[in-house]
Amino acid sequence: MKRLIVACGSGVATSTTIAERLKRKFEADGVDCRVEAVDYKSIFNELPTADIYVYIAQPDAEVLEEAEKREIPVFAGIPFLTGMGEESIYNEIVNATH
Amino acid sequence: MEIFKEIIQYILDLGSAVFVPLLILIIGLIARMKFKKAFLSAITLSVAFTGMNMLITFMSDAIGPASQDMAKNTGVSLPALDLGWTGAASITWSWAYAFVFFAIVLLVNFVMLLLNWTKTLNVDMWNVWGKALTAYLVYYVSGSLIAGFITAIVQVILELKLGDMFQRHIQDLTGIPGVTVTHLMNISAVLMLPVNKLLDRIPFFNKKADTTALKAKIGIFSENSVMGFIIGLALGFGAMYSISSSLNLAVKAATAMALFPMISKLFMQALSPLADAMGDFMKAKFKDREVYIGLDWPILAGRSEIWVTAILIVPVFIGFSLILPGNTVLPFAGVINYSIAVGGLLLTGGNLYRMLTLGVIFTPLYLYSATYLAPILTDLAHKTGAVDVAKGGSITWSSIEGPEFRIAFAEAFKGNIIGIIGAIVFLVMFYWLYKEMMKAKVPSERYVEQPKKAKGV
Numbered sequence: 001m002k003r004l005i006v007a008c009g010s011g012v013a014t015s016t017t018i019a020e021r022l023k024r025k026f027e028a029d030g031v032d033c034r035v036e037a038v039d040y041k042s043i044f045n046e047l048p049t050a051d052i053y054v055y056i057a058q059p060d061a062e063v064l065e066e067a068e069k070r071e072i073p074v075f076a077g078i079p080f081l082t083g084m085g086e087e088s089i090y091n092e093i094v095n096a097t098h
Numbered sequence: 099m100e101i102f103k104e105i106i107q108y109i110l111d112l113g114s115a116v117f118v119p120l121l122i123l124i125i126g127l128i129a130r131m132k133f134k135k136a137f138l139s140a141i142t143l144s145v146a147f148t149g150m151n152m153l154i155t156f157m158s159d160a161i162g163p164a165s166q167d168m169a170k171n172t173g174v175s176l177p178a179l180d181l182g183w184t185g186a187a188s189i190t191w192s193w194a195y196a197f198v199f200f201a202i203v204l205l206v207n208f209v210m211l212l213l214n215w216t217k218t219l220n221v222d223m224w225n226v227w228g229k230a231l232t233a234y235l236v237y238y239v240s241g242s243l244i245a246g247f248i249t250a251i252v253q254v255i256l257e258l259k260l261g262d263m264f265q266r267h268i269q270d271l272t273g274i275p276g277v278t279v280t281h282l283m284n285i286s287a288v289l290m291l292p293v294n295k296l297l298d299r300i301p302f303f304n305k306k307a308d309t310t311a312l313k314a315k316i317g318i319f320s321e322n323s324v325m326g327f328i329i330g331l332a333l334g335f336g337a338m339y340s341i342s343s344s345l346n347l348a349v350k351a352a353t354a355m356a357l358f359p360m361i362s363k364l365f366m367q368a369l370s371p372l373a374d375a376m377g378d379f380m381k382a383k384f385k386d387r388e389v390y391i392g393l394d395w396p397i398l399a400g401r402s403e404i405w406v407t408a409i410l411i412v413p414v415f416i417g418f419s420l421i422l423p424g425n426t427v428l429p430f431a432g433v434i435n436y437s438i439a440v441g442g443l444l445l446t447g448g449n450l451y452r453m454l455t456l457g458v459i460f461t462p463l464y465l466y467s468a469t470y471l472a473p474i475l476t477d478l479a480h481k482t483g484a485v486d487v488a489k490g491g492s493i494t495w496s497s498i499e500g501p502e503f504r505i506a507f508a509e510a511f512k513g514n515i516i517g518i519i520g521a522i523v524f525l526v527m528f529y530w531l532y533k534e535m536m537k538a539k540v541p542s543e544r545y546v547e548q549p550k551k552a553k554g555v
Contacts, residue, residue, distance in 0.1 A: 009399035012359045013224045016366035021374055037363060041320050057400030078274055082391040083381045
């Protein structure tokens with residue numbers, strides 16, 4: 001099973017909000033993917049075991065480089081909070097879980 | 099009537115780890131969640147409360163004796179245990195009235211938008227606990243529950259206005275259009291404003307530093323476990339422990355710091371179906387209107403100035419705690435002061451020199467406020483049974499957000515004349531900040547950039 005991580009500043013509130021929302025959507029749509037909220041400060045420990053990365057604040061350049069090196073697709077998480085553009089980014093993420 | 103009272107008392111006496119999840123189960127069922135889901139939420143919440151209690155007991159067993167020994171050896175007595183925001187949040191959620199604030203946050207925002215008094219739609223339902231904490235603090239100090247609720251309502255209004263005034267700046271700092279931050283922590287900008295005005299006159303403070311490289315160097319200190327280890331080790335030396343005991347204390351402190359967010363996450367998981375549904379409800383109601391979506395502060399966490407400031411202020415925070423007379427708090431789980439870092443970022447437009455200067459000046463405010471908060475938070479923990487505080491011990495939150503606002507209003511409602519004046523002055527200054535931020539240049543246009551060093555130099 002693939003592992004999707006959502007990272008925010010503390011790995012508590014915002015990332016968990018988005019992670020839980022994704023979990024519910026995945027469950028409703030029968031998407032098989034593990035979702036976890038993580039601490040952005042530990043992102044380099046998380047990326048090696050991740051398959052999809054959803055960020056809240058724009059990640060540092062070296063984080064993006066690392067994700068690219070590991071061929072981990074990266075998505076913006078803000079649409080899941082604002083509701084604007086949520087569906088299109090969700091569909092992209094679902095595609096990435098296949 | 100008597101039997102009714104007894105039933106309610108019986109339910110409250112079950113303790114927060116049973117009572118609050120029961121409440122969530124009932125609210126979930128009313129909101130037409132499936133029983134299975136609502137039950138899972140309720141159990142997760144019980145686990146969160148119990149886990150937090152375990153962790154706090156673990157932490158006080160490790161740190162309590164060491165800080166007592168430090169007091170004996172050095173004369174510096176800092177008995178109040180700092181649980182950070184995660185600890186404060188879990189205790190606040192255990193208050194029987196806490197969930198009422200979901201309704202208050204929604205209702206006040208609804209009215210403010212209908213009357214066109216704000217453009218901000220707050221969908222951050224996690225920080226509802228902050229309003230509940232304010233209400234409890236004011237209630238405890240003034241004795242009036244109504245005063246507590248009034249202050250919480252004022253807080254919701256001020257948070258929306260913070261969202262309005264900082265929206266342009268946040269868009270400039272993050273590049274994300276249409277969002278803002280409605281977190282109380284940014285209210286720290288109110289008292290910082292006059293100092294920032296003075297700094298305008300000093301040329302040094304009108305240059306911008308390149309912080310990205312600095313963040314890469316010191317970023318490791320922002321890891322919870324590393325921070326816990328260092329503080330634990332320092333405390334061990336302060337207590338004159340042997341190297342081996344100090345190292346053991348350091349590891350325990352690192353463990354506590356690393357586990358806090360993990361347990362806190364469980365609260366979020368349990369409450370998220372409820373919070374999400376409310377956010378969706380508000381978004382649907384105002385979907386045809388141009389609004390700024392109010393979010394929690396981590397959308398700003400990509401700004402390296404926040405982390406550089408937060409980390410560099412840590413030794414200042416701990417240093418002040420050792421020398422300030424009357425302070426009872428050793429910063430531990432709350433040692434990263436986001437109010438100073440994030441509020442400072444928005445006020446100064448990410449000017450590191452100013453953020454650090456403001457941070458040093460305002461750090462004592464947080465220590466004294468945490469000292470003020472200690473008996474209040476301890477009392478709430480005792481009442482709800484959320485956390486077992488050792489007899490005579492006390493708990494607090496060293497980087498309490500919006501302390502100037504919360505304490506001024508609490509003292510004002512108590513009838514303290516200084517509190518009344520303080521609250522009025524604070525509101526006037528808030529209005530001044532609003533005017534200033536509405537006309538201020540966005541961060542990217544405000545200062546002269548320092549010439550960037552060539553790569554590799």
